Amino acid sequence: MDYPGKHSYPVNLIAVATEKISAGSNEEATVSLQRSIYDPGYVNAMSHFYRGEMGRIMVWRQRLDITTNWAITSSTAIITIAFTTREVPHIIFFFNLAIVWAMLWIEARRYRFYDAFRARVRMLEAHFLVPMVMENRDLLQGEWKKLVCEDLILPCFKISKLEAVGRRLKRNYVFIFILIMIAWVTKIFLHANAPIEGPRSFYHALRIGHIPSWLVAFIFAGTLASVTAITIYVSRKSSGEISEFGTHRSLWRI
Secondary structure (H helix, E strand, O other): OOOOOOOOOOOOOOOOOOOOOOHHHHHHHHHHHHHHHOOHHHHHHHHHHHHHHHHHHHHHHHHHHHHHHHHHHHHHHHHHHHHHOOOOOOOHHHHHHHHHHHHHHHHHHHHHHHHHHHHHHHHHHHHHHHHHHHOOHHHOOOOHHHHHHHHHHOOOOOOOHHHHHHHHHHHHHHHHHHHHHHHHHHHHHHOOOOOOOOHHHHHHHOOEOOEOHHHHHHHHHHHHHHHHHHHHHHHHHOOOOOOOOOOOHHHHOO
């Protein structure tokens, strides 16, 4: 059969199910459509797509580890310097907090990219791999293909900046901030100019040079309050990447 126009590549003309198919052939058309989903060429393309997206998120995952390592390394160096030299003022922890907040912001930005591509992988795992493993074509439903195609054409973030900051804060950075706070208080007690005998003397010990005590106390309390508030808020509003316990956790004990 001749068709007008010539293609520069081979085109396979196949019949597809449409709304004009009679009621008697609906079942046959559905079976044919389901078989086309498991066509070797389609499965091969989806497998390469899944492998590529998995490689992409692993690259972004490694970039997350880099910023975390920077935050830990800088905090360790500053704490070591602060305790080894008595003449070093406790204002050095201001810079430590600034560095960690900067690393957290950079990591949260990277995490948004990681989460955007991780969502594609999870979509493929839930709507393509699961039906393949279960050998149940009835699980192939919904508009997951349309969502994936739209995201390929116009990629978009899946979480807000605040949620990204909260997730990284909850997973890693909250422990770094707690360590800095403990080291800061310990530094003040150990290397204070005058003995600290109560809250009032501790408050006066916060003063360093021309920086008043109230400003140091405000930064300390503000950091502690913001870290706690963001962590609690995100913990309640977001489910995270993975649940703590699966439905059949006992079956995974090998």
